[in-house]
């Protein structure tokens with residue numbers, strides 16, 4: 001029988017995000033963030049293409065981006081309520097790591113696999129933050145899909161996309177458990 005890593009399994013079986021709006025400072029400093037980014041970059045990656053990069057946004061950058069998100073919402077004709085909600089996410093957050101999907105030219109690895117790998121890096125970062133005792137939440141939002149916002153405010157290149165905005169900070173309270181998928185319904189056992 002294999003030797004289980006019981007602590008790792010206990011974490012994976014009980015992990016859950018902490019809503020971004022409940023996160024406060026302090027956030028991990030640069031030294032505390034490095035192992036989390038290292039864990040995120042240690043992600044399955046077909047062809048070793050590294051189809052991701054990270055942008056670390058601390059408070060002053062987030063406050064600037066709150067204004068840029070609001071301007072983006074005005075441009076897109078979003079409701080005042082939608083704009084206020086999106087703005088708030090940037091205004092209140094102590095730290096966001098933007099995981100950027102960076103598609104690489106490859107004759108062998110399809111773009112979709114690179115998208116999956118960037119998503120996997122998001123989950124690895126989220127889990128590393130939670131396992132380190134931080135509160136963390138993977139968000140997106142309409143602005144994160146707007147080319148004007150991501151290229152103008154965040155400096156992404158035309159071939160880059162936001163895979164996730166990982167908010168990290170000090171948790172206020174743990175949220176109640178949410179319903180989890182019905183394993184019977186989503187699992188097919190093929191025995192022959």
Ligand SMILES: Cc1cc2nc3c(=O)[nH]c(=O)nc-3n(C[C@H](O)[C@H](O)[C@H](O)COP(=O)(O)O)c2cc1C
Nearest residue numbers: 015016017018019137138139140141142163164178
């Ligand atoms: C790609 C992606 C984007 C998400 N964007 C948002 C978002 O913008 N707003 C939101 O409330 N939740 C969003 N979520 C869901 C949150 O991460 C939510 O907290 C999560 O599903 C809770 O999962 P957990 O309890 O298993 O950690 C997103 C999830 C993923 C995978």
